[in-house]
Amino acid sequence: xxxxxxxxxxxxxxxxxxxxxxxxxxxxxxxxxxxDRVLAGGVVVTGEVRxxxxxxxxxxxxxxxxxxxxxxxxxxxxxxxxxx
Amino acid sequence: xxxDQGVWVYAVAAVIRPARLAGLTGVSSQPVRTxxxxxxxxxxxxxxxxxxxxxxLRQHLEDPDWLERTARAHHQVIETLAADGRxxxxxxxxxxxxxxxxxxxxxxxxxxxxxxxxxxxTGRAEWGVKAFAxxxxxxxxxxxxxxxxxxxxxxxxxxxxxxxxxxxxxxDAAHDLHTALAELAAAAVLRPPQQPDxxxxxxxxxxxxxxxxxxxxxxxxxxxxxxxAGRSAPGFRVEVTGxxxxxxxxxxxxxxxxx
Numbered sequence: 001x002x003x004x005x006x007x008x009x010x011x012x013x014x015x016x017x018x019x020x021x022x023x024x025x026x027x028x029x030x031x032x033x034x035x036d037r038v039l040a041g042g043v044v045v046t047g048e049v050r051x052x053x054x055x056x057x058x059x060x061x062x063x064x065x066x067x068x069x070x071x072x073x074x075x076x077x078x079x080x081x082x083x084x
Numbered sequence: 085x086x087x088d089q090g091v092w093v094y095a096v097a098a099v100i101r102p103a104r105l106a107g108l109t110g111v112s113s114q115p116v117r118t119x120x121x122x123x124x125x126x127x128x129x130x131x132x133x134x135x136x137x138x139x140x141l142r143q144h145l146e147d148p149d150w151l152e153r154t155a156r157a158h159h160q161v162i163e164t165l166a167a168d169g170r171x172x173x174x175x176x177x178x179x180x181x182x183x184x185x186x187x188x189x190x191x192x193x194x195x196x197x198x199x200x201x202x203x204x205x206t207g208r209a210e211w212g213v214k215a216f217a218x219x220x221x222x223x224x225x226x227x228x229x230x231x232x233x234x235x236x237x238x239x240x241x242x243x244x245x246x247x248x249x250x251x252x253x254x255x256d257a258a259h260d261l262h263t264a265l266a267e268l269a270a271a272a273v274l275r276p277p278q279q280p281d282x283x284x285x286x287x288x289x290x291x292x293x294x295x296x297x298x299x300x301x302x303x304x305x306x307x308x309x310x311x312x313a314g315r316s317a318p319g320f321r322v323e324v325t326g327x328x329x330x331x332x333x334x335x336x337x338x339x340x341x342x343x
Contacts, residue, residue: 029159031152032278033212033325036292038155040275041331042176043096043201045194 090180091119091187092131094161095172095329096198100125108164111157112136121188122195127161128187136180145178154178159329166329171206173198173334197336205334208270208296209327213309214278215261215291217254218319250317257320258291261312268305269295273332287321294332302327 092111100118108116110129119126134140144150158177165172181187191198230236266272277289297305306324313322 028156029325031155034155034159035151036212036275036278037210037294037328037331038158038174038177041294041334042174042179043334043336044176045179045190045336 088133089183090131090133090136091128091183092136093175093179093181093187094127094129094158095165095174096124096126096191096202097165097170097172098124098199098202099170100127100165101168104165104168108161109157110161111154116161119184119187119191121191122193122198124191124195124198126187126191127165128184129161131180136178141178141180162329171202172329173201173205173336174329174331194336201334201336204271205296205330207299208330208333209299209302210330210332211269211295211297211302211305211324211326212328213261213265213291213293213295214289214323214325215254215258215313216287216321216323217251217258217290218287218321250319253317254290254320257312257317261309261322262291262293264308264312265293265295265305268301268308269297271296271333275332287319294328296330296333299327 094110094116102118105116105118105127110116110127112129112131112135114129114131116127116129119128135144144154155177162172162174181190230239262272262274273294275292275294277292280286280288295305309322309324313320
């Protein structure tokens with residue numbers, strides 16, 4: 001029923017981020033979870049010296065493109081959007 | 085620094101050990117180095133403005149392959165810094181400055197804010213908890229055909245109400261789960277549910293929570309998520325990811341301020 005997708009090691013926590021890596025390399029994080037964080041999270045410092053940042057509209061745009069590409073990769077999918 | 089080069093900023097920390105950055109490359113496969121200011125250090129790498137200037141960036145962000153490559157490169161640098169066990173403040177993807185001097189100025193100006201953010205995440209990590217509810221089985225097809233229109237309507241109503249109940253009970257379970265996790269966490273942020281296509285799930289996502297958890301309590305946190313999932317209704321599934329660098333909890337601008 002529950003599925004703990006902990007990265008790095010299958011050993012139980014506590015987390016030891018300072019530990020030397022042992023065993024297999026960490027599994028890649030799911031792209032969707034990563035985008036959730038790097039596009040919507042992280043520090044945004046306002047100010048004139050900054051040149052650019054990923055803005056929210058573009059995020060949505062990118063996600064739409066991503067969805068389209070995910071769909072294209074799945075054979076015979078015609079499921080409508082359920083939650084828009 | 086030439087005029088057609090910018091500086092991509094990954095993260096800010098109190099100290100970045102040079103050994104951590106040895107051999108580390110970021111976006112554009114450029115070596116990562118440190119820029120200091122205000123008693124802080126930022127991990128940066130040079131980017132060509134022909135590719136990362138505002139207009140080209142806009143186009144690239146619409147390219148899924150570019151986006152994935154860049155997001156993973158950004159994340160990898162931040163993770164490498166976090167692997168030191170010292171707190172880091174991740175910057176949002178595509179935070180680009182015109183040069184080192186601008187980064188130094190920014191660090192100097194915002195140093196109290198960064199210090200407060202670093203305090204907030206010290207000894208803590210971000211965990212993600214997603215909950216999915218599978219649609220309840222229809223179960224109607226196996227029954228004999230309705231003998232009348234009234235009978236059909238009666239069954240149909242019962243079916244719909246069972247579905248509503250299942251949906252409500254899954255929503256309640258997700259709410260309870262979030263409340264329990266948030267109580268254990270130092271802070272919690274609810275994100276909008278991911279679209280089923282992106283999440284790679286048939287089931288609807290009914291919780292997409294992120295939690296800032298003391299490192300000493302992360303085992304307890306994961307156990308709580310598992311235990312709650314275990315005693316929920318069938319079709320309710322929980323997925324835990326982490327530890328993440330504190331993407332969702334590293335805020336510097338005042339809440340509600342301009343982004």
